[in-house]
Amino acid sequence: MTVWLVGAGPGDPGLITAKGLELVRSCDALVYDRLVSRELVDEAPEDALRIAREELSQNEIDDLLVTLGREGLEVVRLKGGDPFVFGRGGEEAIALVKAGIDVQVVPGVSSIAAVPAAAGIPLTHRGVADRVRIFTGHGSGEHVEGETIVVFMGLQNLPRVVESLLADGVAPGTPAAVVSRGTLPEQEVVVARLHELPQAAAELDGPALVIVGEVVAMRERIVPALRNQLGLLAG
Ligand SMILES: C[S@@+](CC[C@H](N)C(=O)[O-])C[C@H]1O[C@@H](n2cnc3c(N)ncnc32)[C@H](O)[C@@H]1O
Numbered sequence: 001m002t003v004w005l006v007g008a009g010p011g012d013p014g015l016i017t018a019k020g021l022e023l024v025r026s027c028d029a030l031v032y033d034r035l036v037s038r039e040l041v042d043e044a045p046e047d048a049l050r051i052a053r054e055e056l057s058q059n060e061i062d063d064l065l066v067t068l069g070r071e072g073l074e075v076v077r078l079k080g081g082d083p084f085v086f087g088r089g090g091e092e093a094i095a096l097v098k099a100g101i102d103v104q105v106v107p108g109v110s111s112i113a114a115v116p117a118a119a120g121i122p123l124t125h126r127g128v129a130d131r132v133r134i135f136t137g138h139g140s141g142e143h144v145e146g147e148t149i150v151v152f153m154g155l156q157n158l159p160r161v162v163e164s165l166l167a168d169g170v171a172p173g174t175p176a177a178v179v180s181r182g183t184l185p186e187q188e189v190v191v192a193r194l195h196e197l198p199q200a201a202a203e204l205d206g207p208a209l210v211i212v213g214e215v216v217a218m219r220e221r222i223v224p225a226l227r228n229q230l231g232l233l234a235g
Pocket residue numbers: 010011035079080081082083084085086087109110111112115
């Protein structure tokens with residue numbers, strides 16, 4: 001049995017994905033966040049367990065998901081927006097993988113894309129803005145310098161893209177990835193140190209995103225099949 005980390009979308013219940021809704025409609029247990037709409041919670045089968053996460057700490061949530069997974073239930077962990085954008089989905093995935101429980105991620109429409117669009121604000125506009133910066137204003141008290149850089153349409157000019165990132169001060173050894181045809185059955189992911197990425201990804205076709213930052217190395221803790229490849233980024 002599987003724990004599904006499902007993105008509920010930004011608020012409008014119609015903005016959950018078809019795959020996410022299908023999973024909600026067939027789950028044994030639904031663990032949902034405060035920002036998830038009531039309509040989506042009501043889509044779960046009548047006899048499904050429904051658990052609001054509101055009163056639980058992150059550790060308690062991780063433990064709860066592990067317990068439900070161990071009971072052999074089909075569990076949907078429904079999170080606002082996308083589970084991996086300021087959603088602590090990575091932490092939950094790592095806890096489940098550590099406990100040997102099958103975990104799958106169903107991406108959601110993140111507020112980062114949906115909310116500006118709904119308000120009539122294009123995040124990028126030719127001649128006006130060619131980059132977007134996102135960060136959290138939520139002070140956890142813990143200061144982290146980490147930044148994730150995502151480059152759209154970067155595969156064709158990858159050597160130049162990498163050169164410009166290095167010139168901007170990004171360390172050559174930073175973990176980096178190219179994800180081609182993401183979410184499709186033909187999805188391919190190449191991971192390398194930033195300075196080696198153009199060579200490593202030379203055979204890939206688009207459409208692709210380039211992702212640069214320490215989060216790339218988290219992948220080996222989130223995708224169980226990669227657990228034995230921990231040496232991939234060594235050196
Ligand atoms: C904990 S983060 C979760 C983000 C979520 N995982 C996502 O991908 O959208 C919650 C924050 O996302 C933003 N947010 C989420 N839904 C929103 C909405 N419908 N309208 C405006 N901002 C929203 C707000 O800044 C909110 O405090």
